[in-house]
Amino acid sequence: MSEAWVLHPDRALPAGELRPLAKEIYAATAGLPLVSMHGHVDVGVFAQDRPFPDPAQLLVVPDHYLVRMVISQGQVSLPQMGVAPVDASAEVEVEQDPRAIWRRFCEHWHLFRGTPTRYWLEHELVEVFGVTRRPSAENADDLFDELSEILRRPEFRPRALFERFGLEIIATTDPATADLAQHASLAAEGWGDRVVPTFRPDPLLHVDRADWRGQLGALSEVSGVDAGDYEGYLAALRQRRRAFVEAGARATDHGHLLTDTTQLPAREAARIFRAALTGEATAAEAQAFSGHMLFEMARMSTEDGLVMQLHPGSLRDHDAGLARAFGHDKGYDIPIGTEYTRSLRPLLEAFGHHPNFRFIVFTLDETTFSRELAPLAGVYPAMKLGAPWWFLDSPDGMRRYREAVTETAGFYNTSGFVDDTRAYPSIPARFDLNRRVDAGYLARLVAEHRLEMDEAIETAVDLAYHIPKAAYPPVRVPAVAG
Structure with a gap:
């Protein structure tokens, strides 16, 4: 595009x-x-x-609509989306890298076609944060860096x-x-x-x-x-x-x-x-x-x-x-x-x-x-x-x-x-x-x-x-x- x-x-x-x-x-x-x-x-x-920590913690992890859809394909688990188990000692590898969580979201952008989640995310990314590129696997890292810089600004x-x-x-x-x-x-x-x-x-x-x-x-x-x-x-x-x-x-x-x-x-x-x-x-x-x-x-x-x-x-x-x-x-x-x-x-x-x-x-x-x-x-x-x-x-x-x-x-x-x-x-x-x-x-x-x-x-x-x-x-x- x-x-x-x-x-x-x-x-x-x-x-x-x-x-x-x-x-x-x-x-x-x-x-x-x-x-x-x-x-x-x-x-x-x-x-x-406080400033929001990163795009993943702001836009992905707390949105249950979004997380549900990503894991519905059976290729991604809750821990891979940054969701930790109740028992901290459980032998479960939880994704700690917000960039990796964001990347998984962008890779699955197509899943949201026709859903209200797509409408909300488009509005957030374009109208609130000024993003000019639709999320994809190819631009996920660039978008993460762009949004991270935006979130450091006092107006956000x-x-x-x-x-x-x-x-x-x-x-x-x-x-x-x-x-x-x-x-x-x-x-x-x-x-x-x-x-x-x-x-x-x-x-x-x-x-x-x-x-x-x-x-x-x-x-x-x-x-x-x-x-x-x-x-x-x-x-x-x-x-x-x-x-x-x-x-x-x-x-x-x-x-x-x-x-x-x-x-x-x-x-x-x-x-x-x-x-x-x-x-x-x-x-x-x-x-x-x-x-x-x-x-x-x-x-x-x-x-x-x-x-x-x-x-x-x-x-x-x-x-x-x-x-x-x-x-x-x-x-x-x-x-x-x-x-x-x-x-x-x-x-x-x-x-x-x-x-x-x-x-x-x-x-x-x-x-x-x-x-x-x-x-x-x-x-x-x-x-x-x-x-x-x-x-x-x-x-x-x-x-x-x-x-x-x-x-x-x-x-x-x-x-x-x-x-x-x-x-x-x-x-x-x-x-x-x-x-x-x-x-x-x-x-x-x-x-x-x-x-x-x-x-x-x-x-x-x-x-x-x-x-x-x-x-x-x-x-x-x-x-x-x-």
């Missing part, structure tokens, strides 16, 4: 007669600030504001990119046991309203996890509340939620496999808790307890105002052997079919009309968009339908989402886009893609005379900016009693 690599300005916009309409709609949103209310960029990236440090990306706010995802010290440090430097935590208590709600009792000890230590019995456990969770609110949190996040929200009698919940402490809780009891705790998390949200996000339906660590060897989230997470209508009924009957409850539900099972989730979001005031995420945040996945949910839930019972990524430089690419897809969908409504152009532009702006801000409002810090 002799010509400089450039991206087409109309990429991901519809073809034919819809394109001029879509371009006009997209132009109204392209420059809007990014409201990134659900992602997984580590807070330390912003608190420390995390906070500088924050400004350049047009980020208005970003929410990190933090364990319930986090001490939030780095968020406090950011707040002291004037970043407290721009980088906010999200309360993620999953390891504490699943009593059959191998590390659950260790998590309880950490909860007791950080909260100052003895979580050794059920009542203390609930009190400690409430204390941590309050600490998150005081640190600027706007939401909780729950990544359960299933969506059951059946409330247990308090005595039964306490009994299962005690059984779990001695390792005697059955799998069925553990599942019942986790569903009960989703109900309790909703109750606590009515008390403290944190938006409750539910991200179910991912069977974690499909390859148990790899998970044991390399840790959680390294054994391939795979979507499953998920039921919502009956499972969410206890929670929505109790809190679906509560004035202080906001509930955003996501799915990896797109068959439920029109059958279950849009009808639920289209009637319960507390519930909003989350954006397509993970395996569905693709051009066609986003389009199918709008086609499936709009006729029942409309636009204003959805939450706005979330990037759901650890790959920091990909954030503007993901938002840009979503805005282009929404512009294309709205353009079709205009072409079919189902919307006027002024309505389509207003809706696009709302979807890109106003709706996510309204879906994740600031939480009032409660007054201290006495």
Whole structure:
């Protein structure tokens, strides 16, 4: 390829007669600030504001989409992509050379054709870093050197990119046991309203996890509340939620496999808790307890105002052997079919009309968009339908989402886009893609005379900016009693 690599300005916009309409709609949103209310960029990236180490550690290793695709061909292993085993003494040769990791990525560039990963990577390389050559085995080393030099520049440090990306706010995802010290440090430097935590208590709600009792000890230590019995456990969770609110949190996040929200009698919940402490809780009891705790998390949200996000339906660590060897989230997470209508009924009957409850539900099972989730979001005031995420945040996945949910839930019972990524430089690419897809969908409504152009532009702006801000409002810090 002799010509400089450039991206087409109309990429991901519809073809034919819809394109001029879509371009006009997209132009109204392209420059809007990014409201990134659900992602997984580590807070330390912003608190420390250090230069990124190298292209491989920035663009390759933390991107699970990318790593999965490379190893899917069976020619490259996780250790060859720089993923180390949990047991440091294991006799596994782990690639330590970031240049070699980068080279393997470039050699497999063709695997990403037609994938959203390709779209994001193109945007990152061309629009963010100014690369003018498409990755290949032949130019991998040259690109590594070029990007390494770029990453040493001050304008490519995390906070500088924050400004350049047009980020208005970003929410990190933090364990319930986090001490939030780095968020406090950011707040002291004037970043407290721009980088906010999200309360993620999953390891504490699943009593059959191998590390659950260790998590309880950490909860007791950080909260100052003895979580050794059920009542203390609930009190400690409430204390941590309050600490998150005081640190600027706007939401909780729950990544359960299933969506059951059946409330247990308090005595039964306490009994299962005690059984779990001695390792005697059955799998069925553990599942019942986790569903009960989703109900309790909703109750606590009515008390403290944190938006409750539910991200179910991912069977974690499909390859148990790899998970044991390399840790959680390294054994391939795979979507499953998920039921919502009956499972969410206890929670929505109790809190679906509560004035202080906001509930955003996501799915990896797109068959439920029109059958279950849009009808639920289209009637319960507390519930909003989350954006397509993970395996569905693709051009066609986003389009199918709008086609499936709009006729029942409309636009204003959805939450706005979330990037759901650890790959920091990909954030503007993901938002840009979503805005282009929404512009294309709205353009079709205009072409079919189902919307006027002024309505389509207003809706696009709302979807890109106003709706996510309204879906994740600031939480009032409660007054201290006495």
